[in-house]
Amino acid sequence: MSDDRKRTIEKRPWSITRRAVLASGSAVGALAAFGLKTPAMAQETTPAAPAAFLPRVLVSFAVNGVTQDIDLDPRTSLLDALRETIGLTGTKKGCDHGQCGACTVHVDGRRVASCLTLAAQVADREITTIEGLGDDEALHPMQQAFIDHDALQCGYCTPGQIMAAVACVHEGHAGSEAEIREYMSGNICRCGAYPGIVAAIRNAAQVMEG
Amino acid sequence: MQSFSYARPASLDSAIATFAEGGEGTRLLAGGTTLYDLMKLDVERPERIVDINGLAELSTIDTSGDELVFGALARMSDVAADPRLADEFPALSEALWKAASQQLRNMASLGGNLLQQTRCAYFRHGEPFACNKRSPGSGCSAIEGLNRGHALFGGSDACIATYPGDFAVALIAFDAEVDVAGPDGERTIPVSDLHRQPGDNPEAETVLMPGEIIIRIRVPADAVGRGSTYHKIRDRESYAFAVVSAAAAVRLEAGVVADARLALGGVATVPWRAREAEHSLIGTALTAETARAVGEIAFADAVTREHNAFKVELGANVVRDALLIASGRA
Numbered sequence: 001m002s003d004d005r006k007r008t009i010e011k012r013p014w015s016i017t018r019r020a021v022l023a024s025g026s027a028v029g030a031l032a033a034f035g036l037k038t039p040a041m042a043q044e045t046t047p048a049a050p051a052a053f054l055p056r057v058l059v060s061f062a063v064n065g066v067t068q069d070i071d072l073d074p075r076t077s078l079l080d081a082l083r084e085t086i087g088l089t090g091t092k093k094g095c096d097h098g099q100c101g102a103c104t105v106h107v108d109g110r111r112v113a114s115c116l117t118l119a120a121q122v123a124d125r126e127i128t129t130i131e132g133l134g135d136d137e138a139l140h141p142m143q144q145a146f147i148d149h150d151a152l153q154c155g156y157c158t159p160g161q162i163m164a165a166v167a168c169v170h171e172g173h174a175g176s177e178a179e180i181r182e183y184m185s186g187n188i189c190r191c192g193a194y195p196g197i198v199a200a201i202r203n204a205a206q207v208m209e210g
Numbered sequence: 211m212q213s214f215s216y217a218r219p220a221s222l223d224s225a226i227a228t229f230a231e232g233g234e235g236t237r238l239l240a241g242g243t244t245l246y247d248l249m250k251l252d253v254e255r256p257e258r259i260v261d262i263n264g265l266a267e268l269s270t271i272d273t274s275g276d277e278l279v280f281g282a283l284a285r286m287s288d289v290a291a292d293p294r295l296a297d298e299f300p301a302l303s304e305a306l307w308k309a310a311s312q313q314l315r316n317m318a319s320l321g322g323n324l325l326q327q328t329r330c331a332y333f334r335h336g337e338p339f340a341c342n343k344r345s346p347g348s349g350c351s352a353i354e355g356l357n358r359g360h361a362l363f364g365g366s367d368a369c370i371a372t373y374p375g376d377f378a379v380a381l382i383a384f385d386a387e388v389d390v391a392g393p394d395g396e397r398t399i400p401v402s403d404l405h406r407q408p409g410d411n412p413e414a415e416t417v418l419m420p421g422e423i424i425i426r427i428r429v430p431a432d433a434v435g436r437g438s439t440y441h442k443i444r445d446r447e448s449y450a451f452a453v454v455s456a457a458a459a460v461r462l463e464a465g466v467v468a469d470a471r472l473a474l475g476g477v478a479t480v481p482w483r484a485r486e487a488e489h490s491l492i493g494t495a496l497t498a499e500t501a502r503a504v505g506e507i508a509f510a511d512a513v514t515r516e517h518n519a520f521k522v523e524l525g526a527n528v529v530r531d532a533l534l535i536a537s538g539r540a
Contacts, residue, residue, distance in 0.1 A: 047220070047221040047223055047224060048221065048223035048224055048227060049224060049227065050217070050219070050224060050227040050228040050230075050231045051217040051218055051219040051220070051224055051225075051228045051260075052217060053215035053216065053217045053228075053232065053258050054215055054216055054217065055213075055215045057216055073213065074213075074214060074215065074216035074259065075211050075213060075214065075249075077246075096250065097247050097250065098243055098247060098313070098314055101311065101313060104313055110287075110316045111312060111313050111316060112313050112316050112317050113243075113311075113313045113314060113317065116242055116243050116246050116247060116314075116317065117242065117246075117317065118216075118239070118242060118246065118261070120216055120218070120261065121239070121242065121261060121263055123218070164312070164313065167312070168312070171312070173312070181447075181448070182448050183312050185311055185447075185448035185449035186310070186311020186312055186313045186314065186449055187311075
């Protein structure tokens with residue numbers, strides 16, 4: 001990833017959140033819940049006390065190794081946080097209902113649909129997007145295999161296909177064409193590039209496991 | 211999407227207290243694959259969300275004992291991959307990995323999966339269509355509408371929406387139970403009693419009381435599990451809801467059926483146990499003909515609609531094939 005794409009969103013004054021937290025009377029529990037812990041806070045948290053309901057959330061998570069601290073409306077999906085707030089537009093919005101796979105990213109190494117994940121849910125987690133897969137020197141073997149096998153036409157589903165495919169190999173679900181087709185069924189390609197996608201995954205799996 | 215306020219408790223006790231404090235208009239968020247989807251459609255309009263994903267105590271999977279025990283927050287993909295489950299309860303494992311996509315299975319919790327809401331298009335897509343489940347008293351557009359996917363069993367004049375899940379169907383075949391916790395403590399509910407048939411008030415989908423949280427699922431580790439399958443027929447080969455599915459299990463003694471379990475998915479308003487069909491199997495030797503006869507018994511009382519009558523013939527064949535697969539493993 002190049003330096004100009006590495007950026008940490010400027011920490012906004014958290015006055016809105018703080019006001020809400022103070023109004024709720026449970027600032028410690030609320031902050032602890034969002035991964036903003038201090039040793040003193042951790043000790044003061046009462047396990048059985050209700051957690052505060054907050055109209056805004058202050059969330060910290062890592063995206064491609066860079067910590068992001070963002071203040072957001074709790075309705076915000078991880079997909080929208082990545083694209084609209086953090087500015088990483090490689091992850092695509094297709095159906096926005098978890099049906100097409102275009103928004104696939106990794107959370108702690110597991111593939112998920114970022115459109116059906118609240119950004120608030122991934123506090124303290126590590127997110128990997130298509131931008132974080134390769135580096136300046138080389139593409140990830142899966143990216144290279146998609147090029148080599150002509151595994152796309154329009155390319156809109158491709159970032160999601162590649163993120164799903166990398167996870168598919170890591171899970172051990174790329175052992176045969178049939179297994180690849182089953183475990184890649186959550187990624188729809190309206191151009192119908194499936195033969196190339198399957199071939200690319202078979203090839204990349206050998207490189208990744210070799 | 212309606213705006214909501216968000217809380218993330220860090221323990222079960224705190225979650226119960228938070229859920230109670232939120233009161234009406236408060237919903238639990240686990241994987242979010244149903245709730246967040248329906249919120250985007252404005253079908254679900256919670257004012258407060260309690261995110262329970264911080265409750266690590268509910269994520270355990272233990273298949274080592276006389277009882278399989280799954281925490282309500284165990285993810286579908288992790289449970290599907292459990293080696294003992296795949297060996298000794300293939301129907302449970304298959305019901306999980308044949309559902310949704312790996313992305314969604316990585317997100318979706320078992321507890322949330324049990325409570326998955328119907329895919330009825332009239333429920334999901336709002337006005338101008340009537341739906342008693344979404345908007346009580348408004349009527350049912352499906353009964354005289356496009357009802358290819360709708361229920362043959364357990365429907366009422368108010369609602370024929372199909373329960374869409376797979377795992378609950380497999381669970382009821384093995385007499386599984388859920389433990390729930392709420393402000394008044396814990397109680398246990400058979401999975402077969404968890405869902406309500408629609409009757410006159412289809413908006414009440416389960417017997418859970420306000421403030422109750424599913425905390426674990428328990429399945430007796432019965433020997434009948436080994437000879438089992440979850441046979442799921444879909445409009446496409448993968449990543450689709452069941453048109454018809456059958457969880458079937460048999461235990462054979464001297465070549466005849468000594469124990470049989472049969473539950474149906476994709477055809478009823480709730481996970482549907484076919485007990486009469488099960489009983490007809492005891493003492494018989496399974497062949498394609500006898501298995502098909504069992505399928506006909508299972509679908510004998512089907513109430514068909516304009517577009518879903520094909521499921522009677524299809525269903526009898528699905529039961530036949532499921533029983534033959536199961537007996538091949540017994």
